[in-house]
Amino acid sequence: MGPLRSAVVATCRALAPRVSLPTADAVEAVASRMLATPSLVVAGPVSSGKSTLVNALVGRRVAPTGAGECTGLTAHYVRGPADRLDVVLVDGTRRPLPLAAGGRVPAAVGDRLGVRVEDVDHLVVTLTSAALDGLTVVDTPGTGSARRPDGVSGARADAALVVLPATAHAGDLDVLPGPAAHGPAGVVAVLGRADTVSDDDGRELAVELGRRLGDRVGPITPVIGLLAETAVTGALRAEDVGALRVLAGADPAVLEVALLDAELFTTADLPVPVEVRVRLLELLDLRGLALGLALLRADTAAGVGELCEVLLAASGLATLVGRLRDEVRARTDLHAAAAGVRELAALGESLVRAEAQEATDTGSPGRGEGTRVADAAAVLARREAFTERALLAVRARLRAGSLGLPAELLDEVDRLAAPAPPDVRIGRAGAGAVELAGHAARRAAWWRAYGSWGSPRRIADLAHVVHRTYARLWRELTT
Ligand SMILES: Nc1nc2c(ncn2[C@@H]2O[C@H](COP(=O)(O)OP(=O)(O)OP(=O)(O)O)[C@@H](O)[C@H]2O)c(=O)[nH]1
Numbered sequence: 001m002g003p004l005r006s007a008v009v010a011t012c013r014a015l016a017p018r019v020s021l022p023t024a025d026a027v028e029a030v031a032s033r034m035l036a037t038p039s040l041v042v043a044g045p046v047s048s049g050k051s052t053l054v055n056a057l058v059g060r061r062v063a064p065t066g067a068g069e070c071t072g073l074t075a076h077y078v079r080g081p082a083d084r085l086d087v088v089l090v091d092g093t094r095r096p097l098p099l100a101a102g103g104r105v106p107a108a109v110g111d112r113l114g115v116r117v118e119d120v121d122h123l124v125v126t127l128t129s130a131a132l133d134g135l136t137v138v139d140t141p142g143t144g145s146a147r148r149p150d151g152v153s154g155a156r157a158d159a160a161l162v163v164l165p166a167t168a169h170a171g172d173l174d175v176l177p178g179p180a181a182h183g184p185a186g187v188v189a190v191l192g193r194a195d196t197v198s199d200d201d202g203r204e205l206a207v208e209l210g211r212r213l214g215d216r217v218g219p220i221t222p223v224i225g226l227l228a229e230t231a232v233t234g235a236l237r238a239e240d241v242g243a244l245r246v247l248a249g250a251d252p253a254v255l256e257v258a259l260l261d262a263e264l265f266t267t268a269d270l271p272v273p274v275e276v277r278v279r280l281l282e283l284l285d286l287r288g289l290a291l292g293l294a295l296l297r298a299d300t301a302a303g304v305g306e307l308c309e310v311l312l313a314a315s316g317l318a319t320l321v322g323r324l325r326d327e328v329r330a331r332t333d334l335h336a337a338a339a340g341v342r343e344l345a346a347l348g349e350s351l352v353r354a355e356a357q358e359a360t361d362t363g364s365p366g367r368g369e370g371t372r373v374a375d376a377a378a379v380l381a382r383r384e385a386f387t388e389r390a391l392l393a394v395r396a397r398l399r400a401g402s403l404g405l406p407a408e409l410l411d412e413v414d415r416l417a418a419p420a421p422p423d424v425r426i427g428r429a430g431a432g433a434v435e436l437a438g439h440a441a442r443r444a445a446w447w448r449a450y451g452s453w454g455s456p457r458r459i460a461d462l463a464h465v466v467h468r469t470y471a472r473l474w475r476e477l478t479t
Pocket residue numbers: 045046047048049050051052053064065066067068069070071072140141142143145192193194195196223224225226227284285286
């Protein structure tokens with residue numbers, strides 16, 4: 001757990017013995033949420049490739065994937081001592097259910113348990129997979145799916161991975177769970193199934209998609225979830241590579257045409273049985289096939305390991321995991337702690353109101369615990385590191401275009417809020433500490449002045465946050 005969440009927990013622990021039991025319970029609940037493993041919700045339109053990416057991220061082919069609406073229930077993938085599946089019903093009870101063949105989540109969970117699907121709230125899939133260490137991954141039904149339960153958009157999440165098709169539009173982002181409401185931080189967006197939408201690596205398309213979505217989700221990177229899943233889950237077998245090797249030796253003219261289309265590939269005159277071709281398509285699709293054939297033509301001795309390396313490199317999974325680590329894990333402490341502070345503040349406020357009402361009704365003064373909770377929240381919120389959170393909120397508002405700041409200042413705030421080392425954030429990459437400190441001090445002074453020129457309140461607030469961030473960086477660089 002990071003330092004900010006620790007601070008929130010410490011405050012809660014100090015507060016609990018000094019308030020009434022029900023309030024202590026509410027305060028404890030805030031603390032226990034700080035201790036929870038951060039969760040990443042994977043969201044996006046139907047069939048965008050969410051579950052396939054979930055499998056790649058957890059390193060196992062466990063989430064059901066397929067054409068058409070496939071994921072009907074939200075599923076939480078968590079780390080545990082043994083593989084198991086639990087069905088959590090709407091009434092909160094949990095029922096264990098065996099995983100299906102190959103360790104996959106079975107279809108028609110409701111039928112198997114003898115309950116109606118409406119009575120199922122979500123699934124909890126516990127896996128021994130080390131990839132889930134410190135991160136719970138939540139797969140959701142596609143947005144716009146008739147089967148998507150109402151609860152999904154309200155799901156608690158520390159971060160979201162949005163998997164979008166090339167045809168996505170801004171409306172597809174409205175249904176984002178949790179963090180989207182707080183702006184781009186904590187949201188990583190990708191163009192899924194990038195192999196099916198373009199012949200190149202999909203980068204240009206992703207940039208164009210980002211432009212169309214109007215910056216609400218930050219940069220969009222292309223991923224080929226299918227190739228990542230095949231490469232990391234051990235799905236590819238030696239006989240698959242053997243079949244590819246046979247294909248690699250087939251008539252190049254026939255192959256060239258066959259690789260244009262899945263149906264052509266299964267019907268073409270090729271020296272490999274049709275059912276094997278179907279399996280290869282499921283594992284690799286046309287792009288993966290082309291990559292595999294190119295590898296085996298260049299190196300006939302290449303095996304499963306070499307092919308998986310090629311597939312993984314083409315999939316973009318490493319870039320995605322890197323972004324998730326940077327943007328999500330680095331921010332998690334801040335987001336979760338800021339949420340905790342907000343919860344404490346809201347609790348304090350509602351207690352203050354209730355006590356005031358009670359005082360009017362009964363004439364007796366309240367216990368004053370509302371003020372105690374609210375004060376504790378305020379002390380936490382003033383802590384230095386929470387300015388970072390404020391900075392992210394400012395950046396989110398700027399990106400939404402509601403402040404009308406000149407472009408170069410917008411860029412400056414954007415850079416300052418990025419999860420990067422101080423020299424990059426200050427805009428002097430590679431500079432020494434003395435130069436950096438000097439620049440931070442100048443920008444701190446500039447922003448303070450900018451905020452006090454009788455500027456409107458919203459600009460003054462923003463300038464204050466930027467000023468404090470520079471001041472803190474300056475202090476870090478000079479001590
Ligand atoms: N070619 C290709 N196919 C993919 C890729 N990712 C997923 N698919 C296929 O696309 C179909 C849908 O993938 P899923 O992962 O089930 O998509 P989803 O977003 O979870 O779908 P829903 O749960 O129904 O909303 C499946 O047939 C996958 O095999 C990819 O990167 N490339």
